[in-house]
Amino acid sequence: MQLHTLNRSPLVSNVWRQALTAMSGDDRLLLIEDGVQGALAPQVGRFADIRGRLFALREDLEARGLLERCAEGIQIIDVDGFVDLTAEADKVIGWY
Amino acid sequence: MTDNVATGGDVLVILRHGPHGGSLLREGLDTALVAAAFGKRVSLLFMGEGAAALVSGQTAGALGQKGTHATLAMLEMYDIETLLVEAEALEGLGLVMADAEMDVQPVSAAEVADQVAAHALVMTF
Amino acid sequence: MRYAIVVLGGPYSHQASHSGLRFAKALIARGHQLEAVFFYHDGVYNAARLAAPPQDEPHLVDGWVELHRQHNVRLDVCIAASLRRGLLDEGEAQRHGKQGHSVEAPFELTGLGQLIDLGLSCDRLVTFAP
Numbered sequence A: 001m002q003l004h005t006l007n008r009s010p011l012v013s014n015v016w017r018q019a020l021t022a023m024s025g026d027d028r029l030l031l032i033e034d035g036v037q038g039a040l041a042p043q044v045g046r047f048a049d050i051r052g053r054l055f056a057l058r059e060d061l062e063a064r065g066l067l068e069r070c071a072e073g074i075q076i077i078d079v080d081g082f083v084d085l086t087a088e089a090d091k092v093i094g095w096y
Numbered sequence B: 001m002t003d004n005v006a007t008g009g010d011v012l013v014i015l016r017h018g019p020h021g022g023s024l025l026r027e028g029l030d031t032a033l034v035a036a037a038f039g040k041r042v043s044l045l046f047m048g049e050g051a052a053a054l055v056s057g058q059t060a061g062a063l064g065q066k067g068t069h070a071t072l073a074m075l076e077m078y079d080i081e082t083l084l085v086e087a088e089a090l091e092g093l094g095l096v097m098a099d100a101e102m103d104v105q106p107v108s109a110a111e112v113a114d115q116v117a118a119h120a121l122v123m124t125f
Numbered sequence C: 001m002r003y004a005i006v007v008l009g010g011p012y013s014h015q016a017s018h019s020g021l022r023f024a025k026a027l028i029a030r031g032h033q034l035e036a037v038f039f040y041h042d043g044v045y046n047a048a049r050l051a052a053p054p055q056d057e058p059h060l061v062d063g064w065v066e067l068h069r070q071h072n073v074r075l076d077v078c079i080a081a082s083l084r085r086g087l088l089d090e091g092e093a094q095r096h097g098k099q100g101h102s103v104e105a106p107f108e109l110t111g112l113g114q115l116i117d118l119g120l121s122c123d124r125l126v127t128f129a130p
Helices: A015-022 A033-039 A041-050 A058-063 A079-088 B024-037 B048-054 B069-073 B087-092 B109-118 C016-029 C041-047 C060-071 C079-084 C090-095 C112-121
Strands: A003-006 A028-031 A054-057 A075-077 A092-095 B009-015 B042-046 B082-086 B105-107 B119-124 C002-007 C033-039 C074-078 C107-110 C124-128
Touching: A003 A015, A003 A033, A003 A079, A015 A041, A015 A092, A015 B109, A028 A033, A028 A041, A028 A079, A033 A041, A033 A054, A033 A058, A041 A054, A054 A058, A054 A079, A058 A075, A075 A079, A079 C016, A079 C124, A092 B119, A092 C124, B009 B024, B009 B048, B009 B109, B009 C112, B024 B042, B024 B069, B024 B119, B024 C112, B042 B048, B042 B109, B048 B082, B048 B087, B082 B087, B082 B109, B087 B105, B105 B109, B109 B119, B119 C112, B119 C124, C002 C016, C002 C041, C002 C112, C016 C033, C016 C041, C016 C060, C016 C124, C033 C041, C033 C060, C033 C112, C041 C060, C041 C074, C041 C079, C060 C074, C074 C079, C074 C112, C079 C090, C079 C107
Parallel strands: A003 A028, A003 A092, A028 A054, A054 A075, B009 B042, B009 B119, B042 B082, B082 B105, C002 C033, C002 C124, C033 C074, C074 C107
Antiparallel strands: none
């Protein structure tokens, strides 16, 4: 099980597609930095195929005023949770 | 795992950026070359805009920027045997295999995921 | 677990170095070990010793130095990427006939081989990029 991180907004870059292409099995995707815009209701449908395996970093949502605007079904974690996700995965792949 | 693509390896370098517009392609290639020079089994995957790195007939930039075509020519010399390109990426640029500078194997989306899973270290540039 | 972090973004211009430093501190606080941070691409700007951000803004360069001082984290900076971007330590400045230098210890100019070594020998490699 691998962890993929995504730091670009789907409104700006289509690297989110490449991240999804590279994911297999029960891999997880963590949205960080501007990538947390992908957690908004109008954007989250792009990640429908990995429902239940999608995470977003709390502090990046908070800084952008998006914490209360996050769509349902996304697991919001803090930086400690981020560390734990990396430890649980076999390896971490960054998409930017 | 698919049978027609060499699987497994130490390092998979995924190149997602084209030549000249930025330094990431060059920096990714340098990383792959160093890994190969250190005796690691290296695979290169050109993904998305990275397919533009493969177009034949590239030159230096107008200000003398080197570009990456000369470096790509060195890949074989450095024992980087596994050269892959995302099939969809070639199509997106309107390229066919004959346009490619060198011998790369087109792979499907599923094969991309397989390659990522099969290498111990995956780095994207 | 033994971690290595790669930083590809410069301080201030992108969030990469902020995220990287936060993550570095968190993983150590959580009981893991951070072997080294490898700076490549624009990440080499994190080694700029003359960086002088306003007092009320985070000082990334100092942050990395503090990480080294408190937890013995190695700060490896890709030499090829550095030279191109005007980041030279005393040795390189002399070699290139430049007055002054822009990188000093604990940042160490090193080769890409170090990155490969970290990636293959550490348990986890996490990248923060622009």
